Amino acid sequence: MATEKTRAIVLKLVEFSESSCVVTLFTEDFGKVGALAKGARRPKSAFEGAIDLLALIRIVFLRKSSDALDLLTEAKLERRFRSAQRDLARLYAGYYVAELLAELTEPADPHPTLFQAADATLLALDEGAATAETVLRFELTALREVGHVPSLAACVVCGRPMAPSKRVAFGMIAGGVLCDECRPGRKGVVSISSGVLDVLREASDESGGRGSRRALDEPTGDGSAGASPAQTPLIIDPTIRGELRAVMNNYFAHLIGHRLRLSEYLGTLPNP
Numbered sequence: 383m384a385t386e387k388t389r390a391i392v393l394k395l396v397e398f399s400e401s402s403c404v405v406t407l408f409t410e411d412f413g414k415v416g417a418l419a420k421g422a423r424r425p426k427s428a429f430e431g432a433i434d435l436l437a438l439i440r441i442v443f444l445r446k447s448s449d450a451l452d453l454l455t456e457a458k459l460e461r462r463f464r465s466a467q468r469d470l471a472r473l474y475a476g477y478y479v480a481e482l483l484a485e486l487t488e489p490a491d492p493h494p495t496l497f498q499a500a501d502a503t504l505l506a507l508d509e510g511a512a513t514a515e516t517v518l519r520f521e522l523t524a525l526r527e528v529g530h531v532p533s534l535a536a537c538v539v540c541g542r543p544m545a546p547s548k549r550v551a552f553g554m555i556a557g558g559v560l561c562d563e564c565r566p567g568r569k570g571v572v573s574i575s576s577g578v579l580d581v582l583r584e585a586s587d588e589s590g591g592r593g594s595r596r597a598l599d600e601p602t603g604d605g606s607a608g609a610s611p612a613q614t615p616l617i618i619d620p621t622i623r624g625e626l627r628a629v630m631n632n633y634f635a636h637l638i639g640h641r642l643r644l645s646e647y648l649g650t651l652p653n654p
C-alpha cells in the first residue's frame with residue numbers, strides 16, 4: 383500500500399456505518415478515487431469536518447489494490463463551497479460539476495487540467511460569476527479533457543468546413559455538426575440555431591480549442607488552457623439559453639448513456 387498526498391474535490395458522500403463514510407473524490411493527481419473515511423462522522427475525527435460536498439481538501443490516503451476502497455487517513459479543508467448556503471442556482475451548478483466529474487471520468491485516470499478547471503469553476507460560482515456561462519465553459523473543458531468535444535466548425539463526418547447558415551444539423555451520436563451531404567440517414571440529429579452554435583464555438587475556443595471557428599477541432603488541447611473560467615466575457619443571450627441547455631443535456635445524455643440528474647435543474651432558476 384502506498385501513501386499518497388494530493389488535493390481533492392469531494393464529489394459524493396455515503397454513510398457507511400455509524401461513524402464512517404465512503405467518499406468519492408476527484409483528486410488532482412490520481413483522478414477519481416473512492417475511499418473509506420473511518421470515523422469521519424465522529425465529532426473529533428482526523429478530518430476535522432473537511433469532508434463536505436464540493437469542498438476543496440488536502441488529503442493523505444492509502445491506495446489499496448484495484449478492487450478495494452482506498453483508505454482516507456487525513457483531510458484538511460482548503461475551501462468550502464460557500465454557495466451552498468446562499469443561492470440555489472449556484473448550488474445546483476456546483477452539484478452538476480460534481481456529477482459531470484463523477485460520470486465522465488474513470489477511477490485512477492488522472493486529469494490534472496480538469497481538476498484545476500473544476501476548482502476554478504467552483505471558485506467562480508462562489509465569487510458570483512455568471513452561472514450559465516461558467517457552467518458552459520466547464521462543460522466544454524470537461525469534454526475536451528475526455529476527448530469528446532463536439533466538432534463545431536467542420537462536418538464531423540467528412541471534415542468539410544461548415545458554411546454559415548441560420549440552422550445547422552448537429553449529430554448527437556456522430557459528435558458534432560453535419561453537412562447537408564452527411565446528414566441523411568443518421569440517427570440522433572437535431573437542428574440547432576446559429577446563435578447556439580456561435581456560443582458553443584466561443585466556449586470551446588476558451589476551453590483550449592484553438593481555432594475551432596475556422597478549422598477542425600483538435601482532439602485535445604495542449605493542456606495549458608481551460609483552468610481559468612470567468613476571465614473572458616462569454617455572454618449567453620437569454621433568448622438562446624433554453625435551446626443551449628437542451629442541446630448540452632441531450633449531448634451528455636448520449637455520451638454517458640443516461641440523462642444527468644442535475645441537468646434538469648440547470649437554467650430553471652433565475653440566472654444571476
Ligand SMILES: [Zn+2]
Pocket residue numbers: 537538539540541542560561562563564565
Ligand atoms: Zn459532411
